Amino acid sequence: MTGPLTRILMALALASVSLQAPADSRRFAADDPRWRAECGSCHTAFPPALLTAPAWRQVMGALDRHYGADASIDAKTAAEIGAFLERNAGERGRAAPPAVASTRAGAAIAPPLPRIADSAWFAKEHRKVPASTIARPDVGSLANCAACHTAADRGDFSERALRVPR
């Protein structure tokens, strides 16, 4: 028996399948409550797939000197979060490599740390974003994902949730 209601329900079911985010977005689905709480307090919790495993080791090895802020946590929590990040890290080319140690004076104070935008994939995806947009006070840097990707905190970077401030 296929009444009108059944047909509507079937149509809705099919529509929801085609509305689903492309397979690519599964890359950002990895989740962990510890990571979300500790690494999502000062900025978007950057999905593990954005950096390679050696790059995450750099980040987790210098939390007390974290891009100019003190982000240190107890050793046990740091080890757990580090394992989660490395388990779900991205591949070279689609994720940022570790930073190269600088030989400049002062390098000892500021440890080498990776930048998400240093991945070839990320740079290509964002090459059309104007510098004037990035310079806005409510954006500040491309690393402020949530300024444009309104569902970044849920790991959703699909174009559906994209609102670039203008």
Added chain:
Amino acid sequence: MPAQAVVASDLLRGYETAARAQSPAFQGFSADRGGRLFRTPQGGEWSCASCHGETPTGPGRHAKTAKVIQPLAPAANPQRFTDAAQVEKWFRRNCGDVLRRECTVQEKGDILSWLVSVK
């Protein structure tokens, strides 16, 4: 060790006990002094207000990442100062970023007295 549910006044009493034990000359906490410390840079780039805003009953914005930070005053955000370990972790790190050292018990007590006094 499970996180202990507390309220701001419990924490403040704890700081008072610690301050008294540290110094017999302890004169009590001052909300005025706490408010001034909160809003004034201490030699570095940031004050507490750089990220938390001048008015702790309203939201702030992280000075570097631009992420919005929910209000710090318990009157506006009842979740604040309810987890002692969490509070100590943030005091340790944020005081380090602003003062290049940890805050003393006196300073933490002054700031908390001010934060609970703003309505």
